[in-house]
Every structure is written in structure tokens, then in C-alpha cells.
Amino acid sequence: MGKKQLVLAARAKINLALDVLYRRPDGFHEVAMIMQTVALADTVALADAPGIRVSADRADLDCGPVNLAWRAAALLRERYGIARGVEITLEKKIPLAAGLAGGSADAAAVLRGLNSLWELGLSPPALEELGALLGSDVPFCLRGGTALATGRGEALTTLPALPPAWVVLAKPPLAVSTAWVYENYRAERISARPDIDGMRACLARGDLPGVAARLANVLATVTEAAYPEIAALRAAMLDYGAMASLMSGSGPTVFGLAATRGQAEKIAAGLRKNTAAWVTVTKTAGGAGGENGTTVATD
Numbered sequence: 001m002g003k004k005q006l007v008l009a010a011r012a013k014i015n016l017a018l019d020v021l022y023r024r025p026d027g028f029h030e031v032a033m034i035m036q037t038v039a040l041a042d043t044v045a046l047a048d049a050p051g052i053r054v055s056a057d058r059a060d061l062d063c064g065p066v067n068l069a070w071r072a073a074a075l076l077r078e079r080y081g082i083a084r085g086v087e088i089t090l091e092k093k094i095p096l097a098a099g100l101a102g103g104s105a106d107a108a109a110v111l112r113g114l115n116s117l118w119e120l121g122l123s124p125p126a127l128e129e130l131g132a133l134l135g136s137d138v139p140f141c142l143r144g145g146t147a148l149a150t151g152r153g154e155a156l157t158t159l160p161a162l163p164p165a166w167v168v169l170a171k172p173p174l175a176v177s178t179a180w181v182y183e184n185y186r187a188e189r190i191s192a193r194p195d196i197d198g199m200r201a202c203l204a205r206g207d208l209p210g211v212a213a214r215l216a217n218v219l220a221t222v223t224e225a226a227y228p229e230i231a232a233l234r235a236a237m238l239d240y241g242a243m244a245s246l247m248s249g250s251g252p253t254v255f256g257l258a259a260t261r262g263q264a265e266k267i268a269a270g271l272r273k274n275t276a277a278w279v280t281v282t283k284t285a286g287g288a289g290g291e292n293g294t295t296v297a298t299d
Contacts (some may be wrong), residue, residue, distance in 0.1 A: 004048065006113040009041040010105035011285055012094045013140060014167065014248045014255050017194040018217040020185055028136075028152040029182055032196050034159065034203075037144040038167050040282040042092050042102060044069065044109040046117055049087035052077070056090040063090075068107035071134055076114050079130070086114060095278055097175050099249030101137040108141035128156070145286050146203060148196070159200060163208040165284050166264035168237060170277040171253040172229045181250040184222045193218065212244035212257050223251035230254060233277055240270040 013035050021030040054063040054070045064070065069088050076082060088110060094102030111131055115122045122130075124142065131138030136153035148157040194216035202210030224231040230247055233254040237245035241263055242256030254277075258264035264281045271279045 004117060006046045006117055008044045008046070008109040008113050010044050010094075010102075010109035010141070011037050011039065011041040011144060012100040012102060012105060012169075012282075013037055013137065014100065014169075015217060015246070016162070016211060016215055017196055017199050018219060018249070019194045019196060020182075020187070020218050022187070024152070029185070031150065031153055032194075033149040033153060034146070034196065034199055035140050035149050036146050036162055037285045038169075038282045039285045040094060040100070040169065040280060042090055042094050042106055042109075044106055044113065045089040045091075046110065046113045047087045047089075048117075049085045051085040052088070053085075054088045054090065056092055058090075058092045058096065061090070061092065061096060068103040068134055068138070069110045072107040072110040072131075072138075073114060075130060075133060076111065076118070076120070080118075080120060082118055084118060086110075086117070095171050095253070097177075098171050098253040099176070099178075099247065099251050100169070100253055101141055101249070104135050104137035105141045107131065107134050107138050111138075111142065128154075148200070160203045160206070161286060162203060162211060162284050163206050165208055165243075166258040166261050167282050167284060168242065168256040168258060168264050168267045168271070168279065169248075169253055169282060170233050170237070170255075170268075170271050170275070170279045172227070172233060172275070172277045174227055174229070174252040176223055176227070176251045178250040181219050181222045184226075185219060186221075189221050190218050192216070208257075208259070209243065215244045215246040215257075217247050217249075219250050220247045223247060227252060233271070233275060236271060236275060237267055240267040242267055 017034040019032045128139040132154035139154045146159045199214045234245045237256035245256040
């Protein structure tokens with residue numbers, strides 16, 4: 001009998017709303033965010049191997065013990081005394097350091113996949129608890145869909161799904177440190193906070209224009225001030241016809257919402273022609289579990 005292999009899709013996320021409430025005694029920031037899965041995904045393949053090995057199709061991605069996928073496997077091995085190892089192969093479609101949770105999505109896929117491959121029998125809440133030890137976005141990447149994230153981002157409340165929408169993603173050729181953005185965030189510079197309750201009400205009644213009208217991210221006050229090209233990308237998306245546009249997470253990726261694929265492609269074409277950004281068209285997606293494209297193959 002050959003070795004079993006699992007292949008999973010690790011989907012990206014965007015932040016429809018992001019508010020930073022205060023700095024906590026543990027050094028993290030208390031946040032309130034509405035997060036949304038999109039269809040853009042890395043492919044994560046898992047196969048039995050001695051030890052833990054990670055490889056990727058990106059030479060600039062560190063595949064050693066600092067990699068979140070590596071750390072996810074190591075956490076499960078140590079926590080549950082697993083003698084088996086795993087070879088993790090990453091096919092990256094989500095750009096690095098983009099505010100789209102690519103590393104967290106990979107880690108979530110490894111947790112889900114090894115729970116199956118190693119027959120651990122862990123419940124979704126147990127996996128999310130482990131995910132929170134790896135990073136604040138990992139629990140959401142495990143759950144997927146549309147959710148309110150509080151605490152440092154790991155405490156989740158599932159929300160009614162965002163009505164289907166097309167999403168244009170544009171990442172300028174920049175690397176932005178999340179830690180730097182949070183260190184330079186100043187609450188006194190915020191004139192209007194995201195309307196989290198209003199956005200939740202729009203989601204409850206399936207009001208996509210209402211959600212679009214309430215997109216807001218307080219971290220943009222830091223990142224856009226330092227990198228004017230991010231604000232310029234956001235303005236360009238609106239000029240090309242996006243319903244609304246916002247920086248995702250701590251940046252630098254900007255997303256725009258469109259009601260139709262044709263409109264999204266038109267926005268993307270304009271951005272590709274007139275900016276230096278990496279641009280792709282994707283769409284909103286549901287929960288992460290089996291719907292996330294898990295396939296099982298036995299060699």
C-alpha cells in the first residue's frame with residue numbers, strides 16, 4: 001500500500017472592517033474585525049515522511065521552523081506525541097506579506113489535514129484553539145466564511161454570509177511589517193470608527209451595497225500615510241468602477257468589490273495597465289472545511 005497524501009486549498013481572507021480598540025496588558029491589541037474568505041488559495045499537499053519538511057515554489061519563502069505551516073505540524077507532533085512526520089509542499093498563489101493571511105491559511109490547512117492524516121479526531125473548536133497559538137488569523141482561516149473576530153482576532157462569531165461578490169485584489173510592490181503598523185497606530189488620529197454593528201445588520205439582511213458602504217480599516221491611517229501608493233490604488237479602483245475599496249489587514253494589498261465578473265475584470269485591466277501592482281480577480285467564498293477543496297489520494 002502506498003503512502004497517503006492529502007491536498008488542501010488554503011484560502012486567503014480580506015477584512016471588510018477592522019477596528020483597533022486598545023493595547024492589552026499582554027502587548028497585543030484588542031480588535032474588532034469582520035473577516036471574509038475569498039476563493040484565491042494556496043495549494044497545500046501533505047504526505048508521510050520522516051521528520052517535518054516544507055518546500056514551496058517561492059524561493060523567497062523561508063521553509064524552515066519559522067514557517068507557519070512547519071510550526072503547525074510541529075505543534076501537533078509535540079502536543080499529541082506523534083512519531084510520524086510529514087512532507088508539506090506549498091504551491092503559493094497568495095502573495096507574501098500582503099495582509100491576506102497567506103501564511104495563516106497554510107497553517108490552518110496543515111492543522112486540518114494532519115488532523116485527518118494522523119487520525120487525531122480533534123473537533124473544529126479544538127483546532128481553532130491550537131491555531132490561536134500559532135497566529136491571530138489562523139482560527140479564522142480554519143473556520144472561513146464571514147465572521148466577527150474579537151480579542152486579538154482569535155475569538156470568532158460566525159455571521160450571515162456576505163452576498164456573493166467579485167473581488168479585485170491589488171498588491172503594490174511593497175513589504176509592510178504588521179508589527180510596525182500596530183506600533184505606529186495612534187487611536188487619537190481616528191476621526192470615525194468602523195460601523196461594525198451596522199455592517200452586521202447589512203449582512204443579516206443580505207445587503208451587499210450596505211456592506212460596501214461601510215468598509216473601514218483604522219490601520220489605513222498608518223500604512224497609507226507611509227505609502228501613498230496604497231491610497232492611490234484604492235482611489236484607482238473606485239475610478240474604474242468598484243462598489244467600494246479598502247486596504248486589507250495591515251496592508252499593503254487593496255481590494256475592491258464588484259457585483260459582476262465583467263466589472264471586476266474591467267477594474268483589474270485598468271489597474272494592470274496603469275499601476276505597478278500585482279492584480280488578480282477572485283470572489284467571495286464560504287467556510288473553510290471540506291468545501292475548501294480537500295482531496296485525498298493514495299499513491
